[in-house]
Amino acid sequence: xxSFGPNEEMVAGITNAFENGGPLTGAYQNFYQHELxxxxxxxxxxxxxxxxxxxxxxxxxxxxxxxxxxxxxxKPALFNNVYRLLVFGQ
Amino acid sequence: MTKDLSxxxxxxxxxxLAELPDAQVQxxxxxxxxxxxxxxxxxxxxxxxxxxxxxxxxxxxxxLLAGTLTPGTExxxxxxxxxxxxxxQLYRETMAMGYEHVCVGLPYEYAKALEQVVLxxxxxxxxxxxxKLWIDYAAHGRVGSNQRIFEHLTIxxxxxxxxxxADLSDADLxxxxxxxxxxxxxNVG
Numbered sequence: 613x614x615s616f617g618p619n620e621e622m623v624a625g626i627t628n629a630f631e632n633g634g635p636l637t638g639a640y641q642n643f644y645q646h647e648l649x650x651x652x653x654x655x656x657x658x659x660x661x662x663x664x665x666x667x668x669x670x671x672x673x674x675x676x677x678x679x680x681x682x683x684x685x686x687k688p689a690l691f692n693n694v695y696r697l698l699v700f701g702q
Numbered sequence: 703m704t705k706d707l708s709x710x711x712x713x714x715x716x717x718x719l720a721e722l723p724d725a726q727v728q729x730x731x732x733x734x735x736x737x738x739x740x741x742x743x744x745x746x747x748x749x750x751x752x753x754x755x756x757x758x759x760x761x762x763x764x765x766l767l768a769g770t771l772t773p774g775t776e777x778x779x780x781x782x783x784x785x786x787x788x789x790x791q792l793y794r795e796t797m798a799m800g801y802e803h804v805c806v807g808l809p810y811e812y813a814k815a816l817e818q819v820v821l822x823x824x825x826x827x828x829x830x831x832x833x834k835l836w837i838d839y840a841a842h843g844r845v846g847s848n849q850r851i852f853e854h855l856t857i858x859x860x861x862x863x864x865x866x867x868a869d870l871s872d873a874d875l876x877x878x879x880x881x882x883x884x885x886x887x888x889n890v891g
Contacts, residue, residue, distance in 0.1 A: 618761075646760045688849070
C-alpha cells in the first residue's frame, strides 16, 4: 500500500506508549487492534476489503475512530470536513 | 466505454472514456478559473471520468470525478466546477467499501482543491490541454474522500482528456496514474 503519513504517526504514538509502559487508549487502541486483526485475516487468505470490514465489525469501531485527533488536525488534506465535525465539532 | 483497472497494492480505478458516469452534480455554485496552457486544443468535445479506490491501511481513499473538455482557441484552459454542499442521491455503482456512504456531489473543500492543484501543477503539465473544461460529475465518500484524492483525480482526469488516441489500451491508461496517491501531485509528478 501507499505509505500514509497518518499511519506512521499512529505507529509512532503506539510505539511510544509501549516503550513508556503506558496503556493504549482511544484511537491508538482502535488502530492497533484493527491493524493486527486485518493483517492476520489477510495472512489467512482474506482479501483486503473483507479483512478491513471484518476488523471494523469485530471491535465495533467506527471508521472515523481509527486516527487520533492530533493526527487528523495535522493533515488537513488527508481528512475531510466530516472527520473535523465529528472529532472537533467544527 | 468503461474500464476497470488494477493499480497494484489493492488499488483500483474505473475509467470512463467518451461517456460519463451517472453522477451529475446539481451544482448550487460554480467555481470558475482559467490558466495558461501549453498543450494542444482538442479537435472535438471529449468526455472522461475516473473513480479511485486507494487503500492506505485502516483507511481507504475514495473519489469520483468526470467532466467534458471542449475546444478552445486561446492558449488557456478555462475551468468550471459545479459545487454542491448538500447530500445528493447515493451513487450506487461505486467501487468504495461497503460501509462507505457515497453521494453524488462535490463539496467546496474538494472543489477548491481542484482549483489549487491545477494552479500548482500547470507548469509541470506540458500536456495541459487548451479549451474549456466543465467538471460537473463527481461523487464522494463520507469516510474515504479527502482533498488529496481529489487533487489526484483532477490531474489524472486532465491527463486522460489530453490523450490523443481514441483507442487507448490498459497500458496507455495506466500511464496517467502516479506511483503514490498520498503525496501531493506536485511531489510525485
